[in-house]
Amino acid sequence: MSSIPTKDTEKVAASYLNWWRDAGVDELVGQGHRNWLEEPVKAATRHSNKAEKDNSPSQRSTTEAEETSKTPELDKAQWPNGIATLAQMLARKANLPGNLYGGSPVIPSAISTPKIMVIGDIPSEQDVKNGNFADGPDGTMVRRIMQAIGIAPEEYVFTAMATTRPATGALPDRDFPALSEFMMHQIGLYQPEKVIIFGSAACQALLGADMMEMRGSLHYFNHNVHKVAAVTTFHPRTLLTRPQMKRQAWKDLRVLL
Numbered sequence: 001m002s003s004i005p006t007k008d009t010e011k012v013a014a015s016y017l018n019w020w021r022d023a024g025v026d027e028l029v030g031q032g033h034r035n036w037l038e039e040p041v042k043a044a045t046r047h048s049n050k051a052e053k054d055n056s057p058s059q060r061s062t063t064e065a066e067e068t069s070k071t072p073e074l075d076k077a078q079w080p081n082g083i084a085t086l087a088q089m090l091a092r093k094a095n096l097p098g099n100l101y102g103g104s105p106v107i108p109s110a111i112s113t114p115k116i117m118v119i120g121d122i123p124s125e126q127d128v129k130n131g132n133f134a135d136g137p138d139g140t141m142v143r144r145i146m147q148a149i150g151i152a153p154e155e156y157v158f159t160a161m162a163t164t165r166p167a168t169g170a171l172p173d174r175d176f177p178a179l180s181e182f183m184m185h186q187i188g189l190y191q192p193e194k195v196i197i198f199g200s201a202a203c204q205a206l207l208g209a210d211m212m213e214m215r216g217s218l219h220y221f222n223h224n225v226h227k228v229a230a231v232t233t234f235h236p237r238t239l240l241t242r243p244q245m246k247r248q249a250w251k252d253l254r255v256l257l
Contacts, residue, residue: 073097079182083110083189090163097175097182098162103128108159108186115155117192118142119183120235121171121201122162133158141236142198149253157190161202176205188223194256195221195228199235207232215252231256 073095080086080096089096090105099105106123109132126136134142142158161171161179171179183206187195197203203211207219211232220227233252234245 073178076181076185079185080189083112086186086189096163097178098160098171099164101162101164101166103164104131105163106131106133106160107163108133109157111154111157112190114157114190114192116146116151116157116194116196117187117190118146118156118158118196118198119202119206120158120160120198122160122169123165125165128165133160137240138236141239145236145249145253148250149257157192159186161205171201171205180205184221184223187221187228192228195230196253196256197230197232199238202235203232206230215248216255218255229256 080089087107087110090099090107093100093105101122106127120138123133124136124138127133127139129135133139139158143153146153146156161183166172197206197211200211203209203214206221207214207230211234214232217231219230219232221230231252233249239246239249
């Protein structure tokens with residue numbers, strides 16, 4: 001086997017380095033200084049100390065701290081008995097289901113006796129910023145949907161299972177029962193003729209089943225001796241990212257008309 005001529009050594013080495021760089025390797029093994037005689041236990045000790053620091057009470061998330069300091073939720077007997085009272089209690093951050101995840105609550109509109117109640121899972125970031133439901137891209141999509149099915153803005157209320165936005169951006173499964181019960185209470189306050197449920201989380205909480213199983217058919221809430229018809233379909237967030245699903249959503253909503 002012949003050796004590489006000395007004069008070409010640098011060119012060959014540069015060629016190898018360029019190949020690895022093109023492959024995505026941007027740091028050579030051992031490129032930084034390292035004490036190879038260091039005992040492994042020392043490195044482990046440093047890692048352990050870092051883990052202890054990361055898990056110390058001072059490093060815990062604000063959400064965890066808030067959850068542990070929450071006051072008990074109000075008893076059902078103290079829940080609002082009217083739309084105006086609902087808005088007031090939510091605004092002053094009363095401890096109602098879904099109202100204390102963090103940040104300022106987003107208050108549903110005060111439309112009385114709406115034809116349709118539209119229910120999502122949580123407020124969007126834009127909703128929280130502006131203090132109104134349906135202010136962000138999700139809301140724009142909802143308005144277009146309602147216009148397409150012939151429902152005027154003054155004929156529907158847009159709300160969500162939670163009036164505050166969880167830090168995770170999703171409803172905790174463990175809260176579904178309480179959120180569902182409180183939403184049923186709100187349906188009783190608004191007394192809509194029909195309900196549209198947007199998204200998997202709201203569907204699971206209110207109908208107790210997966211949205212894909214419940215799409216395309218009518219469902220009923222038994223409330224105050226009369227039935228309220230409901231349908232469920234994809235959340236506006238999904239329709240924004242996957243517009244090809246709008247046709248399916250349209251078919252789901254047509255069942256309600």
